[in-house]
Amino acid sequence: MIIDPQAQQLIFFICLLATTATIAWGAMAYPLRIAPRACSYFSCANLLVLIGVILNSQRGSDPSYLYWPIADIVILTGFILLRHGTQRLFRLKSSIKIDSLLLTVFALLILIQEPSSQSNQILGILFSLMTAISFLLLAKDNRIALTPSLNLTFILLLLSPIIVLAVIFSIRALLLIFVPSLSSHIATLQSADAIPMLWFFVIMTLLVNVIMIGNALTRLVQKIRLQADRDYLTGLWNRRSMHQRLALLHQCWLRDGNAYSLILFDLDYFKEINDNYGHAAGDHVLIQTATALGKVIRAIDTFSRYGGEEFLIILPATDAKQVALIAEKLRSTLNSLPLTWQDASIPITASFGTITVSQLDTPETMLAKADQAMYHAKRTGRNNICCATLPSTPLNATA
Template sequence: MITDPLAQQLIFFICLLATTATLAWGAMAYPLRIAPRASGYFSVANLFLLIGVILTSQRSSDPSYLYWPIANIMILMGFLLLRHGTQRLFRLKSSIKTDCVLLTVFTVLIALQEPGPQSNQIVGILFSSMAALSFLLLAKDNRIALAPSLNLTFILLLLSPIIVLAFIFTLRTLLLLFAPSLGSHMANLQSADAIPMLWFFVMMTLLVNVVMIGNALTRLVQKIRLQADKDYLTGLWNRRAMHQRLALLHQCWLRDGKTYSLILFDLDYFKEINDNYSHAAGDHVLIQTATELSKVIRAIDTFSRYGGEEFLIILPATDAQQVAIITDKLRSKLNSSPVIWQDNAIPITASFGTATVSQLDTPETMLIKADKAMYRAKHTGRNNICSAT
């Protein structure tokens, strides 16, 4: 076997990069516990890439299932695990069944080829096409995950390394189809002919992990941003997020005339619950109120904790008649859902005020109208519904 010093150095560098990435992602998974499942997938993905490169570097003219088909399968499994780590990181729907089918098809096709340099072209075409598909699917998952928080320009910028890798593997597939002689550089990774491919492996290992680190940071920012908009106790939107969503909905009303309504309600006798049963019981009442009423409102509605024992619901595309029906359902739901605390059933009722947008309204006047209606409901007997109109 004729070896090239530069090729050997590049193989060592690739292995060093993959080993470092494996250990780093493993440390993030445990003991640091930073996105542990996703980090675990990324660690194992780099491990498979490391093993695949080591096995590939041992190829010679002798046929060997270990150094030829198994090496390719290991690298491809690493690519697919990167995708599953991304799905776990962003809580996307798992594609494990589809990927298992793709991997099985690839394994069967490659197993039909005789292991050795004589099958370079066919195996190279199969491997490159599957690798290109893996990176395209990885790019798709990233686009879906990033779309809610970033515009298309930034998404394309962040995904450019993955798109470049998919393009290179696609180009390699086409070259092997129309120029079979180019496949000879994979026969021996330690030869001078393999140096361009080794540089590509270096770039690929770096780019893949840079993208994954970028994904982890993006997910961290998303979680911080989400926590800043959520109430720590109930998990509902907080007052800050509510004002932002109300302002946005009001702009739609001014532009398109899309009617919306508000429901502001205050739990009745909440101070007595704290005094008689403890503040822990009061917290439990707030949590159950948020949980039970979340089952009633629509997915398009914004349910927020307005402050203390007050809650606000923003209802897009809802007129005065519709908001009255929805509010009555909420009141009935509360009445039928007492809180069980230390073998005591605590009845829960609330006073509801509703308001539907009209000409000359602003977000501030809408809140004032709903607040006045709610206090009118309290002053007329509690467990009641009053409309601002």
């Protein structure tokens, strides 16, 4: 086996890049523990590419399944792991079953080829098609992950390198099909003719890892933003983000006239729970309340922790009659919530104040009126609902 000296240098450079990326992603996973599972996938992906390139570079005239079909399958498996690392990073739905099936089909097609230079063209076609599909699927996952944070134009700009790589591998497959004489240029690594293709593999290795680093940074920014907007204990929206959402909804009301309502409620006798069972039990009650009621409200509603044991729900497109029904559903859900702490049963009830927007209301007056209604519910026996427009009449007496 004779390898062109410049081609050998480029192969060594590719291996160096893949080795560096393997170590770097591994360090991010452990001990730095930055998205450890996703970074572990990225590290393994680079390791498999490294192994595959080394095996591929050993191809000679002697038939060898290790250096021919298996080398390609190892690299393709690395590309699949890049996609699953992205899915883990952004908590997307896993596609492991579909990807495994796709990889199995291509692996079988590759393995049935005779491991020799005569099969180089077919192996190149199969490898290119599978790689193109892998990069297109990777681009799709990135688009889904980035859509909540960025506009479409910027997403397409960020994903353009992946899409270009997929297009280039598709063109490579077509050239091998229709212009087989180019096989020595684009389907081998050892000859001088393969130097342009090797440079492409160098750029590809760099681009893919840079994009994955960009993904990791994007995910980190998303987590920071989420922590800034969410309550650390319950995971609900915090008071700051609630005020922002309420102000935005009120502007929509002024513009379009679509009514909205608020439900402010406070857990009854919460201080006694802390005193009798400890603050850990109190935290458990808050978490269970958020979890149970979060399953009852609609996806368009904003559920936030307003204070210590106070919660606020913003309900778009909800009138006074509807908010009363929703509040009653929340009240009954809390009453039936089976909550135990260290074998002790803790009954959970709450006092609710509701209000529906009207003319001359502002977000501040809405909150003040809801607060007054909630405290009226407490004064009239707790575990009931009072509407801000009817402060003297509980909508639901204590059960």
